[in-house]
Amino acid sequence: MLFAGREINQYIEQKEYIDTAVVPLIELDLGAGGIRQSSAAAEYMISLTSLLERQFKGRLLLLPPVSYPKNSDRAEIGSAIRKELESSGIKHVFYMTSDVKWRSEEDLDRLLWLPAVPVEHMDPKFRQSVMEDQLRQVLPLVLEAWNASS
Amino acid sequence: MSNNRVSRRQFLSYTIMGVGGFMASSLVLPMVRFAVDPALQVEGDSDFIVTDQLVSELTEEPIRVSFSYEQQDAWYTSEVTNDAWVYKAGDEIIALSPVCKHLGCTVQWEGSADFPNQFFCPCHNGRYEKNGNNIPGTPPLGPLDQFVVEVRDGYLALGEVKPNFIVS
Ligand code: FES
Numbered sequence: 001m002l003f004a005g006r007e008i009n010q011y012i013e014q015k016e017y018i019d020t021a022v023v024p025l026i027e028l029d030l031g032a033g034g035i036r037q038s039s040a041a042a043e044y045m046i047s048l049t050s051l052l053e054r055q056f057k058g059r060l061l062l063l064p065p066v067s068y069p070k071n072s073d074r075a076e077i078g079s080a081i082r083k084e085l086e087s088s089g090i091k092h093v094f095y096m097t098s099d100v101k102w103r104s105e106e107d108l109d110r111l112l113w114l115p116a117v118p119v120e121h122m123d124p125k126f127r128q129s130v131m132e133d134q135l136r137q138v139l140p141l142v143l144e145a146w147n148a149s150s
Numbered sequence: 151m152s153n154n155r156v157s158r159r160q161f162l163s164y165t166i167m168g169v170g171g172f173m174a175s176s177l178v179l180p181m182v183r184f185a186v187d188p189a190l191q192v193e194g195d196s197d198f199i200v201t202d203q204l205v206s207e208l209t210e211e212p213i214r215v216s217f218s219y220e221q222q223d224a225w226y227t228s229e230v231t232n233d234a235w236v237y238k239a240g241d242e243i244i245a246l247s248p249v250c251k252h253l254g255c256t257v258q259w260e261g262s263a264d265f266p267n268q269f270f271c272p273c274h275n276g277r278y279e280k281n282g283n284n285i286p287g288t289p290p291l292g293p294l295d296q297f298v299v300e301v302r303d304g305y306l307a308l309g310e311v312k313p314n315f316i317v318s
Contacts, residue, residue, distance in 0.1 A: 058253025
């Protein structure tokens with residue numbers, strides 16, 4: 001489900017079935033040297049998490065992308081979000097990012113780091129197949145977490 | 151005091167006006183939304199989307215057929231790709247929606263090794279027979295929806311999604 005007004009009633013009513021959240025993490029870099037990569041990574045991550053949401057709509061809540069400036073304290077962001085989610089009853093929190101600086105946050109469980117594929121100039125068909133390949137890397141990780149907990 | 155500086159009182163009154171303006175706009179918004187909505191709706195028209203799937207290649211085994219159209223979701227406008235599960239039953243072409251009737255996950259044909267010949271939903275183990283009929287005792291409460299289909303120059307074209315019309 002999307003964290004969006006029009007879908008949230010269903011979330012509230014069916015909460016017992018929706019035990020997983022996905023948090024897209026996007027580094028904001030508006031500097032001349034970083035802005036292209038930063039925005040391309042944002043596009044990639046939004047696109048990938050949307051596909052994931054569609055696949056698992058009934059059990060997963062997709063948050064709006066969390067965007068933060070370069071020097072943010074990532075550990076702090078990660079744990080604050082986890083706290084909020086877990087206090088509402090979410091059991092599995094997946095963070096998804098292309099930002100390398102998260103790789104050093106070893107305490108953060110279920111951080112899926114995926115190098116951004118520059119999809120912005122691909123034609124729609126090719127882009128779709130590339131994104132589906134990317135999605136196929138993520139699906140088993142989510143299923144695995146679910147199977148381990150049931 | 152210069153006239154250009156915002157005094158404390160002025161600041162307060164601007165703020166209050168701001169809030170009032172915001173409230174007024176939230177009163178107006180719903181009407182505008184109702185007025186605009188029908189134009190935004192993509193669904194409900196009876197247009198067909200021609201897929202890449204040759205009808206002559208379809209068999210009794212359901213396969214995934216993808217098709218694309220433009221859509222806007224919460225943060226993003228893009229080409230979305232949707233799927234249908236398509237197979238032949240005698241001469242008839244059956245195209246089922248992959249959207250689980252429980253809470254909307256995507257179902258897979260033979261998605262679980264334990265349940266051959268069924269559609270399986272990984273979210274809460276929902277199951278459906280090949281014709282889309284939901285299997286009692288699993289979470290879904292109705293059969294998978296079904297596409298209206300047409301054949302255009304040998305290719306499969308998918309139309310409106312309707313409640314399943316082959317399950318009796
Ligand atoms: S969404 Fe398919 S079984 Fe719950």
